[in-house]
Every structure is written in structure tokens, then in C-alpha cells.
Amino acid sequence: MKTHNTGYSAKLNMSNQGIIYDAIVVGAGIEGSSTAYHLAKSGKKTLLLEQFPLPHSRGSSHGQSRITRKAYGPQEHYTIMMEESYRLTDVLESECGEQLFINCGCLAFGPKDHPFVSGAVEALSRHGAPHDVFNVEEQRRRYPYLALPSDFKVVLDKTGGLLRADKILQAFQKQFQRFGGTLLDGEPMLDLYPGDIVSIKTTKGVHRARSVVLALGAWAAKFLPRIGVNVPLEPLKITVCYWEEKNGKHFSIENFPTFMSESGTGNNTIYGLPSEEYPGLVKICLHHGPAIDPDNRDGVDNQWVLDTIKMIVHTHFPTLEKEPRIVETCIYTNTPDKDFILDLHPSWKNVVIAAGFSGHGFKLAPVVGKVLSQLATGQKPAYDMSHFKIDRFFKNKL
Template sequence: MAEVWDAVVVGAGIEGSATAFQLAKNGCQTLLVEQFPLPHSRGSSHGASRIIRKAYVQQHYAQMMKEAYPIWEQVQQETGTQLYMKTGGLMVAPSSSQQLDQTERSLAGAGSEFEKLISDDLKLRFPNLSFPADYRAILDPEAGVLKADKALRCFQDLFVKYGGRIRDEEKVVRIDPGDVVTVHTSKSTYKTHRLLLLPGPWAGKLLAPLGLQPPLEPVRISVLYWREKQPDTYALKKGFPVFVDHTIPHKYGLPSLEYPGIYKLCFHSGPVIDPDNRDGVAGSHGNQAIVRMMCDYVRKHFPGLESVPAIQESCMYTNTPDEDFILDRHPQYRNIIIGVGFSGHGFKLAPVVGKLLCELAMDKQPSYDMTPFSLSRFHNTATPQAKL
């Protein structure tokens, strides 16, 4: 008889890897399946850096981040790898911003420290930024930078340490639900009591044959790097914070890290694309418009940067309409668990996401209210023609 796994996790991005780690740590015989050779840059979890912060509009994320920080610290200690660099986080917006008001309420509700800055404070503390007099800011003292590539590798290494096995270069081609789920890949077939699907931008393609069509949009993000006119103007070693402009759509920045003397500043949106053709015509045209817009933004607000990007890369988000995650069971198959739609802000929360999905898979009471993450909040997510 073929081996039956306690759990199979599909997708070895940060969410899938953190989930597989939690399952293995909790004693589940777990297999992690990834369609691309590891490591790779074709999904949403590659790159050297991500922002970590407690400052969230949604209080459920502000609460979850209180637990995420200690788990990140545990991963650092267990692997002997520095993943988190504290810089502080500057969240700016016009004084009338309801998003900034709600972020203050969320931080206060979660018992997290923060500092309010009026326009004069902003100019005094950050003279290399230029914002109108009607702007204000929040300073999140615990915000900082996560070393993304290293974080991903750490979760995978810990997963293997706890007995998990990884199979990369295996694309899932069919899933047969049942009390024991059968997962067919391009190379093999696996049987499992629990299947956890964390396929990133490929979620729509994988869920449709299972009768689900949640409102997910894979988008191409232009990751832009800008050369400093004077070295270290916006450098991490000079104490420059991570940055979020809360005017919609958001812009976000990270101090110079990946490339010496070059600042990472991006637009938190992009054109909808096919994840198997993210650099196609639609993505390329959308990228050009975003670069022009960001050049203008840099000229207005970051006078210490050259106003033409020095380096352009790309990434993908998978967005839900409300930008809340989907963390739920399949409505017809309790042993199929879904984690999708991380909307470009899931990386920092991956340790808690992994814990929650592990709890669902093991039929434990979730540590948090799962209502914001329910699949049922979206209507008509079933695919009528699918044969289940």
C-alpha cells in the first residue's frame, strides 16, 4: 500500500513553508511540494527584504503581529540566523486620513507603542523627506526589515529538521478529494489525510477544478530601486526607517540593504496578469505607467534620490477585494485547507498564518477569530460546472 502522509502542503513560498514547519513541529508526517526548483524567483516570496510592522489598519493583524514577532525571534535563535533588523516604521498620510486614524486605534487596541508626528515633527526628524504641511505620521518603533530569502530558507530548514520532506520541481496536475486525498504531480502521486493548498498566484488555477472560484487577482508588482545622490542618505545603518505612504494605493520603502547606496521604493499595486506569463504585454504596459508615476513621486517626496530607477525587478501579489487573507476549509471537504490571497502583506504574518492553518488541519480551536479570513465572506465562490 502506498504511504499515506498526515499532511501534504502545496506551495513552498513563505506561507507554505511556515505552515509545513508548524505541522512537522506538531508531529505530523508532512510533505511539502513545490512546482519550481528551490530556491526560485518566480513567485511572491523571493528577494532580500520585506517590511515587518505592527502598524495595521486592521486590528486583527495588529493583534496577530504581537505573536509573530516572538515566533520570528524563535526562528532566529533556532537557526542562528539574523532575520529581523529593527529600524522603526514611518507611516505618513494627509492629516484627514481615516486609515491613519484607524491604524492608531488598532495599535492602541493591541497594546502596542507608537508615536504621533505632526508636520513640523516630520520635517525635523526626517529632513530628507518632503511632504506637504497637511501631512502627519505615525512612528512604529518595532517596525523594521526582514531578510526574506534567508527567512524562507530558515523555515524550510527547520521543517526538514523536524522530519518534513520537500519535493520541488513537481507541479500539481490533479487533486482527487476524499477521506484520503490523492495528489497527482508531474512526477509522482501522493496520498494524504490532510491537504493544505498555499499556491500563491496559482491559486485560481488550482482551486477551480475543486469547484472553487474565489475573487483572487494575481498582479505584477514593479520592484524599484533608486540610487541615492549622497551615499547613506536613506541607509539602514543611519537609522532611516521603513516607510509606508497610506494614501491609496500605498507606496512603501525600505532602507538601503540589497544594493549599497540604493533605496527600495515601490507602488503597492500593479496590472492583473497570468502568473505563468507575468512579463507579458499587460504586465509590461502596466509597469511602464507605474514607473512614470513613481518617478514623479520620488521627485516630489524623496529629494535625496535620483528620479529614475537604477534597478527594476518584479514580484507578484495575489489580491482579495478586501485585502484580507483567505484561511479556511474547503466547504465540501474538511480535510482540504486553503491559504490564499495574501494581498502583498502576508510575509511578516507567515509565522501566525502557519500556526492557524496547522490548527485547522489538526482540528484544533484556532488561536484567533477566523471570521475575517472566511471563504464564505465572498458570494458565489463555487464553480457551478465543476464535478466534485
């Protein structure tokens, strides 16, 4: 294979030439683990490489819960992909013999004319997903402990619910190994050397493969420029808050769905999950945070996030305590348009890049992993990939 001038000129000391894998996936978060699972399941000799000892909580895929939904505002391509993602989650569930999804529904709410809600209703209707649309009067009847402004519109996506995130991550990694895959953790990739056979230099040696998938989460923002890929990725620190109810269990998973809201003003979008992860505590977070370097995640001031989310919870969830009981941290890696990057390296066609999951990549990981495994093995995915191209950021510059 020809390599092109990307400004990348590292030299490899071929000190450790062992086996040649069909594919190496770098990054054992949810996207890399799903990709490795699909590759191994289709008979490919695959290595999954992770920088930290597993499990770890330094990236984006840790924690016990995530929202899943087909309700997607203007980004209907995700509604389309969710159909297969649900099916693949079912398959994983039966392979691992554990419940991975709780179908408690997902509420999307926001100002009446905001495309977040109207777009979601249109997408759900077009794709035959069961849902209810109602006004705030009806919302107060169904969910009296949620206080919304009277000009809001609400849609209940009945396909939605809660994913058991940590169990799904473990299931992908376990099944990957059951299908013959090799998982090495605590071994950071230091460099990548392109060619018909790609070499990955790590702290412990060199691994070689016919193709490589880079699923580096927030670390993509640091590594991709080194291989000539300068995409606008912004890692953000997300403050994950758990709130206690003053009285009762009105936000238990039997009584309350997951939810996403769009305030229509500024960066006040929130999302939440009923109490399930920690007994009696509701998870409600701001969908935004300060920009960070993933290697210095905790050194940044996030007081404004806590102040904003406390104000929102106080206004819209008056039966919750005013201070969060537990606060944890996670990372988003945003692109300017919030669409993922799922594409081949511009010059090296056996290097696949997966990045920019923009705070909504977990629910789609089962299908994203399949798509990435197809890109890594020269197959054409069944989806419109134009949304995920690297060159979308540079079209105007050409």
C-alpha cells in the same frame, strides 16, 4: 468522508500508492513553508511540494527584504496576530542561529483624517505597541530628506522594521526538514482527488495524505476554480524599484526606517525600505500593478507603474536619483477586501485553502503557518477567523 458535487470529476489512476502523510502542503512560498514547519514541528509526517526548483523568483516570496509592523489601519485583527508573529520569528531566529529581523521601525504616513493613519494609531495604542505620532514639521526635523505635504500625519511604529525575507524562507524550509519533513521541488501538482485520504497527482506520481493545505500564491487563482472554489483573486505584477541617493547615506538602515504611505487619492500608495538589500540603494515601490496570469508575468506592460512611481519619488524623495538603478518583479494576489483567505474547502473538510495574501502576507507568515497547521489537524485557531472565510464573498448572493 463524503464528497460533494463541486463540478469536479477527475478520475485518478492510482499508479503510485506509497506512504500516507499526515499532511501535504502544496506550495513552498513563505505561507506554505511556514505551515509545513509548524506541522513537522508538532510531529506530523509532512510533505512540502513545490512546482519549481528551489529557490525561485517566479512567485511572491523571493527577495531579501520585507517590511514588518504592528501598525495596521482599519484591519486591527492583523495588529493582534502580529504579537504572536514576532514571537514566532524570534523562535525561528534562535533555531537557525541567524538574525532575521532588524528593528529599524516603520513610518506610516498619509492625509490627517485618513483611516490608514488614524486607524493605525488607534490599533497601536489599544495594543500597547510603542509608537510616536507627529506632524510634518516634526517629520522634517527627524527625517529631512522626506518631503511630505503639510496636511499629512505621521506615526512611527517602533515595533516595526525589516525582515530578511530570503533567510526566513530558507530557515522555515531548513527547520522543516530538520523536524523530519520531506521537501520535493520541481514537481508541480496537476490534480487533487478528495476523500478521507486525499491524493495529489503530480508530474512524477501520486502522493497521499490525511489532509492537504493549498498555499499556491498567485496560482490559486487558476487552480481553485477547478476544485469548485470560485473566490475573487487578482494576481498583480508588482514592479520593485531600487533608487540611488544623489549624495550621502541618509537612507541607510541606521538613519531611516521602513515606511508605508497612503496618498488618499487613487492607487498611489507606496512603501519602502532603507538601503540594506543592495548597498546604497533604497527600495521604493508602488503598492499596485497590472493584472496578470502568473504563468505570463513578464508579458504585460507596466510602463504606467514606472511613470507613477518615478513621479512620486521625484516629489517626496528629492535627494534620490530620478531613475531607478535596479528593477525587479514580484506578484501580489489580492482579494477585494485585502483580507487573506484561511479556510477549509466548503465541501472537503480535510483540504485547507490559503490564498489572497494581498501584498502584506510575509510578516504574518509565522502565525499564519501555525493557524493553517491547526486547521489541517482539526484544531481551532485562537483568532477570530471570520475575516478569512471563503463565504464572505458570497453572503449577499445567498
